[in-house]
Amino acid sequence: MTGAEMWEPEAAELVRPYVITKGRGLPDDAQLSLITLVTAAPEEGLQRPTRLSPEEQRLLDICSAGYLSVAEIAGHTRLPLGVVKILLASLTEGGYLLTRAPVARAPLADREILEEVLNGLRRKFG
Numbered sequence: 577m578t579g580a581e582m583w584e585p586e587a588a589e590l591v592r593p594y595v596i597t598k599g600r601g602l603p604d605d606a607q608l609s610l611i612t613l614v615t616a617a618p619e620e621g622l623q624r625p626t627r628l629s630p631e632e633q634r635l636l637d638i639c640s641a642g643y644l645s646v647a648e649i650a651g652h653t654r655l656p657l658g659v660v661k662i663l664l665a666s667l668t669e670g671g672y673l674l675t676r677a678p679v680a681r682a683p684l685a686d687r688e689i690l691e692e693v694l695n696g697l698r699r700k701f702g
Contacts, residue, residue, distance in 0.1 A: 602658055602661060602662060603661055603662065603665035607665060607675075608646055608661050608664055608665055608668075608675065609646065609678075610645065610646050610647045610657075611645050611646070611647065611678045612645065612646050612675055612676070612677065612678065613643040613644065613645055613675065613676045613677075613678060614639050614643065614644060614645070614646060614649060614664055614668075614673055614674070614675050614676075615639050615640075615642055615643045615644070615673065615674050615676075616636055616639040616640040616672065616673060616674075617671060617672055617673055617674050628667075628672075631653070631655065631659075631663055632663055632666070632667055632672075634653060635649065635653065635660070635663055635664065635667060635673075636667065636672060636673070638652050638653065639673055643676065645678070646660065646661060646664060649664065
């Protein structure tokens with residue numbers, strides 16, 4: 577056996593990101609940030625169209641369980657974050673997904689009010 581016969585080209589398991597995204601660009605961070613929550617839109621008795629790519633179908637399956645953040649979805653798919661954001665934006669525009677901005681942080685309580693409450697409790701209960 578010669579060296580040329582021993583060498584076999586390996587099958588490429590990696591699909592290039594621009595093939596998966598069909599050349600689309602990244603959405604704005606205001607549209608889809610890492611903590612934007614995503615879920616599948618109600619199907620209303622309709623079946624999913626078959627024209628979606630396997631990656632888009634998988635994203636719909638993941639999102640059908642409930643609200644997940646973009647970062648969590650990317651972790652489940654093991655695809656690059658940019659690819660996931662592009663696919664999620666496309667599915668959202670197609671009406672397959674719903675997005676929701678994350679819940680805003682609650683304002684911190686005023687320290688003076690907390691001290692007044694603590695002092696009042698100490699006076700009442702010793």
